[in-house]
Amino acid sequence: MAELTSTLNQLASGLRFTLGIFFLTLLFSIPLGLLVARGRMSKNKIVAGLVRVYISVMRGTPLMLQLLLVYFGPYYIFGVKLADLDVGPFKYRFVATIIGFSLNYAAYFAEIFRGGIQSMPVGQYEAAQILGFSKAQTFFRIILPQVIKRVLPSVTNEVITLVKDTSLAQVLAVTEMFTMAKNLASSQVSVMPFIVAGVFYYVMNGVIEIIMNRAEKSMRYYS
């Protein structure tokens, strides 16, 4: 019993990092994804081409490899000492995790947003133009709200995947929940920590499902 309590306590301390990675990644990757989607649809062929390569690389290589590159790249390529790259109280290993996750998820979100934006009927743009809305007004008032409704199910998919992907931060020795569970399992010679960690992930995703379902329902007033 004491062992279970201690397991829970230690996993909970790892949960801080898991949640940190989760929320910070969403915070950065969603706006970045929107920007990348705009870039991908840019009329400027150079911009569109570069963004296309970016998306292709991000989706075509393992996230784990990308994390390692962000972490070790500054030292091996530029000779910058990692300790110099700590941001405030955050160690660079954590900062690198957030950067790696955000860049990777932005690519996936960008493709989802692009699909949503391009599925909008051209008549919506034309009506907005005739009514005098500026391009920014048209996008934020007319297009984006409708795009959000359209892409929400796909976004939910990504968000749920992200919860589970946070465990990849172990490659940078970030002591998130999965790293904790692995350490505990080997010291206790038991699978119990893995099972508890699995329940944690599952509960988090349960909460996400409920929240996203509510969000979908709240937009069901129009079709």
Next chain:
Amino acid sequence: MNVLEMHNIHKSFGSLEVLKGIDLEVKKGEVVAVIGPSGGGKSTLLRCATTLEYIDKGEIKIAGEKLVSTSQSGLTQYTDKKNIQEIRGKFGLVFQNFNLFPHFSVRRNITESLIHVHKKSKEEANAICDALLKKLDMSEKADSYPCNLSGGQQQRVSIARALALNPEILFFDEPTSALDPELTAGVLKVIRELAEEKMTMVIVTHEMAFARDVADKLVFMDGGVIVEQGSDIISNPQHERTKEFLAGYG
């Protein structure tokens, strides 16, 4: 005074020339109906007049403001962005498939531009909206969403949305083509009432009887040119092509 002047309008899509030198003038208070077969250039003409398409050559003036002109050397130039934006405030367009904003209530569809483009207060915008909805017999639908309205009601909302900006000229692109005959009647009635109030309008339509009744001037377009125009070309067509087209309508 002419509210709309279009001279020698040329427009091509790729190698396909859709408008081959159109001249059209619309006086204040005049109702012009544009008829003709599909693919004849009617809708393109309307889209050029409303800045949804840019012309290759020609001159367009709306409410006395020059939108675009072609110089003697053959250079076609539009006025600057700010002016275009200003000119857009002088006309309204009613689409065939309404293009209402589905995530906005009827009220917000009508007031959004008033408030955020034309910088009217919320109270002012609501007052304009209420008056228009009352006039179009839609008052009880102010808080409904487009998806809960019939096609005819949606089209009336989109007319209200266009009228809210107090345009000097209103364009209709086949306003009843997406509606069944029963719903068509309600929309045509609204347009008739606007005609009686001397609203300047250009209407692209396939409703021949309506066009004949409501229009001061009828324009028959085919093959990218105006074949014939006048006040009675439906009852008394001169041109063979017009006769042939009208024969199809019995």
